[in-house]
Amino acid sequence: MKQYIAAFLLACCIQGYAQEKKQVTFTPPFDFPLTLSGNFGEIRTNHFHGGLDFKTGGVIGKPVHALADGYISRIRVTNGSGYVLDVCYYNGYSTINRHLSVFLSPIAERVEKLQYENENWEVEIIPGPEEYPVKAGQPIAWSGNTGYSFGPHLHLDVFETESGEFIDPMPFFRTKIKDTRAPKADGIMLFPQAGKGVVAGKQENLTILPNHEQPVEAWGIIGTGIKAYDYMDGVSNHYGVYSVVLSVDGNEVFRSTVDRFSQNENRMINSWTYGQYMKSFIDPGNTLRMLKASNGNRGLITIDEERDYQFLYTLKDVFGNASRYRFTVRGRKQPIQPLEYQDKYFFAWNKTNFLHEPGLSLAVPKGALYDDVNLHYEVKADSGAIALTYQLNDESTPLHAGCELRIGLLKKPLADTTKYYIASVTPKGTRYSVGGIYENGYMKTNIQELGTYTVDIDTVPPEIIPINKNQWAKNKKIVYRLKDKGTGVCSYRGTIDGKYALFGRPNIVKSYWECELDPKYIKKGGKHIVEFTVTDNCGNKTISRESFIW
Known part of the structure; x- marks a missing residue:
């Protein structure tokens, strides 16, 4: 990713940086009402969700439009993101459009030619700024369901071109999306610090419901966290929370604002979160800039008086919808076992x-x-x-x-x-x-x-399973499913009648490897032999040979 960002920035036009970004407006990516299945910064495994997921009505093939004037700066086919198109705009921003179904001509032909030349489904092209210019509102591709995708949608990342940092695209589309619903909390967790704090008589994390009415007894140094999601009008999806503020006795001690992050900060989500809980304190080695502690102790709270401490969480989304949750921590002096270790x-x-x-x-x-x-x-x-x-x-x-x-x-x-x-x-x-x-x-x-x-x-070779072989000719598509119980599939290669055949994995959730039957490469009107070779990460190999008539 770091190498990509360097190449990406190098390819972008210098004149775009000089324009005033505060005046930037974007044309919507679609010409129908915008709804989202995912928002910026949602908690994912080992990373933040880097953009917005736009719904496409459960179908593929919707025209995806350029957001402004610029040029196509990168073209890819990958297992993870499927068909991908990057666009550098002259306003200082750049985007990545993921999970597309089809590239437009002449890009589609160029990609296919390179796939056959490289004998590889996954390819990358970095064109010059003059090759594929785009205008605001111009169709640049068709939406899809390729790569690691659980349904048809467009994933749109927006970058600040100069820094290469992910930024929240939502402010560009606020007027196009309806949202009057506030975030909602599902739970609150208290974290007694090892050897320094105790909650409810134990040195173990404690979960309580939002607006917990009974005081929770504690002593020493503790942290808190909240499990919460945002919601929008007219859809059942839930989303990440843009802003979380924790106040104690009327004083702000912690604030998170999920508005931007760098690639280097991505894995820091593992430090900020505990499962689905967002911690309201900062680990000493966590430099994630979206987190701010204002109490001089990284957001940790010292309970050292026998009194009630009033905690207040305020949750907000980008549209300003807010919700509040209160609970009480009652200071009660009690012994704290020191941390024992070798x-x-x-x-x-x-x-x-x-x-x-x-x-x-x-x-x-x-x-x-x-x-x-x-x-x-x-x-x-x-x-x-x-x-x-x-x-x-x-x-x-x-x-x-x-x-x-x-x-x-x-x-x-x-x-x-x-x-x-x-x-x-x-x-x-x-x-x-x-x-x-x-x-x-x-x-x-x-x-x-x-x-x-x-x-x-691992000495067991992968398993190759033909899928609906009797339908290959009718569907104009050869389909295999691969299984490997050990180290996983490392590489694969297919031929038809001894010539390279372009097999790919359009949607990795479905675990199918497919080859479209194209008369440009396969002569119609006879019997054909397809050979498919799969190797796992320990070098175990399986070769499958099948015949079909097309």
Whole structure:
């Protein structure tokens, strides 16, 4: 993504930066009333939702319009976002249009030509500013349901071209969207700080309902968080909350404003949130600019008087609709057990940390942790295992940057070390690959969270399943479903009658790989042989050969 932003900015016109952005207006992307299925900054796994999801009436093929005068700056086909079109506008902003169904001519022909030349479904083109100019309101593509998409829609990202930062597009379309509904809270959580605070007699997080009437007893240093969603007129969807303000005894202590973020800040969502709860305090290693604490203690509250503390949450959306939730924390002096830990299992957020154990080494660089971590380290042995299972922490701790993990092998049943991989083990015992390479008796890889890991073997090739083979000719489409229980599909390639065939994965939610039968590449009127080869991430390969008449 960082490399893309650099290329993206390089491609954009310098004269666009000089114009006054405060006067910017955008033409709507569609010529019908705008409704949303997702808004900017919604909580997603390891990232913020970077734009707006516009509904398209449950169908594909709606014309997508340019928002202003500019030019098409990037063209892509990807598994994750499907057909993608980037536009650089002369007003200082740029957009990414994702999940499209079709590119317009001549872009469509250029993309197809490159796919066949590269023998790859996924391609990228970065044209010059003069190649594909656009005017405000001009159709630039057709909406779709490609990539990681659960239904037809347009995902629109808006960037500030000069900085490359994601910004909330909603203010550009406020007059085109109706919203009189305020955000609504579903729950509030209190976080006693380890070794420093207690809530309801325990040093455990406590959840209460919004507008909880009975005071909650606490002592020491605590934080709070809120689970809340926004809503809009005429639709049943829920959205992320634009603004959250926490006040205690009439004084603001914390504010979040979800209006912009950089790519480097994206994973910091893991520090700000706890599940679906938005924390109203800031971890010491979290530099997310949309969070502001004004009480000198990162938004944490010190309960050190035996009295009632009045807490107030104010939630707002971009349209100014607001809701308020009150609750009381009653200070009651009580003992707080100090935090107990072993030095080697205590990782400080502001330094590089190492863990060396028999059969394991871990290096967590400075800047990877958002807060101090007291590891609940355990080793689990299985007589039949090729490696021990290492629990780095009992609660998975996300990292801002990857760190190197090395796990030693207890035995080596296979000589072919490409079949080994490091597996992350979920609390339910499910394993999934995090990759890895063999080196001097160890498997090593980079991990993104402190969880539970072991080493496993994958010798089972992927499974190739033809879908409705008897309908291939009628539907003018060859369809396969692929399954791999180990490390997942790494690569695939198809041929028809010995010539390259363009297979792709238009919608990865459906897990189908498809090839459109096109008389430009396949001669009609006879029997054909399709060969499909699939390789997983441990090099296991399956080849399927099928015949069909078309």
